[in-house]
Amino acid sequence: MNRITELFNKKKRNVLSFYFTAGHPEPDSTLSILKSLEKNGADMVEIGMPFSDPLADGPVIQQSSQIALKNGMTIKKLLAALESVREEVTIPLLCMGYFNTVLQFGMENFCKTISQIGIDGVILPDLPLEVYSEKYQAIFERYGIIPVFLITPGTSDERIRQTEKYSKGFIYMVSSASVTGAKKGFGNEQLAYFKRIKEMNLSVPVMAGFGISDKFTFNQVSDYAAGGIIGSAFVSHLQKEGASENSIGEFIKRIVK
Amino acid sequence: MSENYFKKYPNENGYFEEYGGAFLPPVLETEMKNITQAYFSISKSHNFISELRSIRKHYQGRPTPVYFCNRLSDKYGGRIYMKREDLNHSGAHKLNHCMGEALLAKHLGKKKLIAETGAGQHGVALATAAAYFGLECEIHMGEVDIVKEHPNVVRMEILGAKVVPVSEGLKTLKEAVDSAFNAYVADPVTSLYCIGSVVGPHPFPMMVRDFQRVVGIEAREQFYEMTGELPDKVVACVGGGSNAMGLFSAFLEDDECEIYGVEPSGRSLEPGEHAATMTLGKPGVIHGFKCYLLQDEKGEPAPVYSVASGLDYPGVGPEHSMLKDLKKVKYDTITDKEAIDAFYELSRLEGIIPALESAHAVAYALKLAQKYPQKSILVNLSGRGDKDIDFVVDEYGLPENPK
Ligand SMILES: Cc1ncc(COP(=O)(O)O)c(C=O)c1O
Numbered sequence: 001m002n003r004i005t006e007l008f009n010k011k012k013r014n015v016l017s018f019y020f021t022a023g024h025p026e027p028d029s030t031l032s033i034l035k036s037l038e039k040n041g042a043d044m045v046e047i048g049m050p051f052s053d054p055l056a057d058g059p060v061i062q063q064s065s066q067i068a069l070k071n072g073m074t075i076k077k078l079l080a081a082l083e084s085v086r087e088e089v090t091i092p093l094l095c096m097g098y099f100n101t102v103l104q105f106g107m108e109n110f111c112k113t114i115s116q117i118g119i120d121g122v123i124l125p126d127l128p129l130e131v132y133s134e135k136y137q138a139i140f141e142r143y144g145i146i147p148v149f150l151i152t153p154g155t156s157d158e159r160i161r162q163t164e165k166y167s168k169g170f171i172y173m174v175s176s177a178s179v180t181g182a183k184k185g186f187g188n189e190q191l192a193y194f195k196r197i198k199e200m201n202l203s204v205p206v207m208a209g210f211g212i213s214d215k216f217t218f219n220q221v222s223d224y225a226a227g228g229i230i231g232s233a234f235v236s237h238l239q240k241e242g243a244s245e246n247s248i249g250e251f252i253k254r255i256v257k
Numbered sequence: 258m259s260e261n262y263f264k265k266y267p268n269e270n271g272y273f274e275e276y277g278g279a280f281l282p283p284v285l286e287t288e289m290k291n292i293t294q295a296y297f298s299i300s301k302s303h304n305f306i307s308e309l310r311s312i313r314k315h316y317q318g319r320p321t322p323v324y325f326c327n328r329l330s331d332k333y334g335g336r337i338y339m340k341r342e343d344l345n346h347s348g349a350h351k352l353n354h355c356m357g358e359a360l361l362a363k364h365l366g367k368k369k370l371i372a373e374t375g376a377g378q379h380g381v382a383l384a385t386a387a388a389y390f391g392l393e394c395e396i397h398m399g400e401v402d403i404v405k406e407h408p409n410v411v412r413m414e415i416l417g418a419k420v421v422p423v424s425e426g427l428k429t430l431k432e433a434v435d436s437a438f439n440a441y442v443a444d445p446v447t448s449l450y451c452i453g454s455v456v457g458p459h460p461f462p463m464m465v466r467d468f469q470r471v472v473g474i475e476a477r478e479q480f481y482e483m484t485g486e487l488p489d490k491v492v493a494c495v496g497g498g499s500n501a502m503g504l505f506s507a508f509l510e511d512d513e514c515e516i517y518g519v520e521p522s523g524r525s526l527e528p529g530e531h532a533a534t535m536t537l538g539k540p541g542v543i544h545g546f547k548c549y550l551l552q553d554e555k556g557e558p559a560p561v562y563s564v565a566s567g568l569d570y571p572g573v574g575p576e577h578s579m580l581k582d583l584k585k586v587k588y589d590t591i592t593d594k595e596a597i598d599a600f601y602e603l604s605r606l607e608g609i610i611p612a613l614e615s616a617h618a619v620a621y622a623l624k625l626a627q628k629y630p631q632k633s634i635l636v637n638l639s640g641r642g643d644k645d646i647d648f649v650v651d652e653y654g655l656p657e658n659p660k
Pocket of ligand 1: 349350375376377378379453454455494495496497498499500501566567568612614615639640641
């Protein structure tokens with residue numbers, strides 16, 4: 001069974017997931033960050049594949065992508081660095097990035113390679129559902145890769161139901177109608193949106209992302225969703241404090257303790 | 258041009274055959290769907306159409322003339338005609354879509370227009386439209402272009418727009434698009450993103466083309482009235498492709514017209530020295546749409562360059578990408594040097610200083626004229642060159658004493 005499915009079968013609440021950009025802060029920090037995250041209690045990780053023209057990322061992640069690109073990070077290098085990741089890391093892993101880089105790599109080649117490595121899912125925020133279902137669904141299924149789609153406060157119920165149909169692992173609930181970035185706390189409008197989604201009783205778990213930065217915001221979303229994904233706040237911590245095991249442990253402690 | 262073509266392309270999801278579409282994160286996807294809906298319901302209304310027509314006539318000064326270039330034709334052969342978009346208010350074709358986009362914004366109750374600009378022409382045109390409708394205007398522009406196109410920066414500021422300098426990457430058009438998109442995503446409710454060409458996610462390539470069609474509709478009629486026939490050859494420069502789509506759209510089903518889109522080969526066809534997207538690109542996705550794209554093997558958009566700031570974009574309109582595959586339009590290139598020569602030729606033989614972008618089309622027309630002395634050639638003179646004069650003289654000198 002796919003590790004993502006397995007995780008959500010086992011754990012229904014407080015699922016703690018992280019995003020970071022491969023190749024940032026150091027060219028070869030990817031594997032050690034993954035190990036430190038698992039060791040310190042992360043349930044799942046999204047590994048960002050840097051792109052120069054991101055349309056969905058806030059300044060922190062954009063900057064990390066630029067540093068990663070300067071560090072020479074590419075899909076090819078990332079997959080090489082992850083080749084034996086499953087000897088050391090057991091939690092579910094996803095690759096997250098922009099469609100064009102994967103398109104040029106070759107979608108089939110990509111899915112095949114990551115499934116051999118043991119990556120469980122892929123998030124391509126700029127790949128529309130329709131294009132996925134028409135052109136790529138068969139490839140994803142052939143290699144057992146779980147696609148994850150995003151919904152936002154502006155997404156209609158009808159569209160959410162469509163998204164549900166194509167979703168296998170979880171649905172990524174974007175907390176606000178904005179780009180990624182750490183926020184101070186979610187207000188009534190956002191909480192009402194989380195509630196609306198919760199009351200839709202979707203058949204796949206929902207993970208909240210964008211704007212989760214600390215214990216408070218993580219607990220806020222955990223009342224409504226299976227858990228939360230911490231991106232900008234973590235990337236910004238890596239940028240400032242470095243990617244040592246200690247530094248990562250400190251960061252996670254602030255959220256779960 | 259039969260309406261069938263326009264009903265068929267793009268399809269309801271914004272595709273021109275395999276190109277176009279909307280490759281967007283869901284936040285933007287939702288907004289684009291809203292804009293598409295608004296466009297269909299508002300822009301086809303009687304009120305909208307009559308208001309836009311009145312603006313075209315009384316404010317923009319349309320129709321712009323088609324002009325026969327006597328001395329140029331004498332020297333180079335052929336019969337060379339120019340569609341004078343340089344005489345369109347604000348000095349380029351860009352105002353055609355900006356007035357449309359701003360009118361749409363007004364009908365939607367938006368307060369602010371956001372866009373990127375390369376040469377500054379789109380920025381000036383949008384700032385003009387914003388002033389006309391009493392809307393705020395925020396223009397994102399690469400720092401390199403800000404220096405090169407300084408007069409346009411001043412014009413935008415005089416018109417009341419806020420110019421946001423972009424310091425990422427090569428500091429030109431591509432980075433300006435990223436920056437403008439991000440500003441729009443942060444505030445999609447009160448603002449409208451007004452893209453500067455027939456690029457970007459659906460509905461922009463369609464919307465901008467529709468607003469630019471006025472160029473081709475006028476030119477076809479004017480040319481016919483002047484000559485009793487249709488032009489043998491139709492030429493326009495292609496950056497994103499808005500002026501070209503405007504003109505081409507009226508001739509796509511005239512098999513006797515040969516259509517040419519002209520891209521910049523800059524200093525050379527080596528990577529980073531040009532923006533010859535159609536010639537050297539391959540299909541990819543940038544800024545939310547699929548098109549021919551100059552990119553490296555990793556799928557990163559390649560660095561681009563042209564002496565004409567308005568042409569240096571690594572992507573190109575999806576409709577052009579389709580027209581290339583369908584072989585309806587031939588895409589070819591002109592170098593910096595050829596464009597500069599044409600810039601001076603048109604200035605000195607006809608008393609018209611063209612924009613460096615338009616000079617690419619003129620240069621290509623001169624080549625065609627020499628090759629086909631019996632043919633008539635209709636060129637889209639997309640803009641006037643006032644913005645470029647200091648740059649050209651500083652960099653290339655005057656023809657008597659070239660650098
Ligand atoms: C005068 C003029 N012509 C042409 C262009 C290129 O744009 P497009 O290819 O969309 O017509 C520009 C862009 O700034 C311009 O200013």
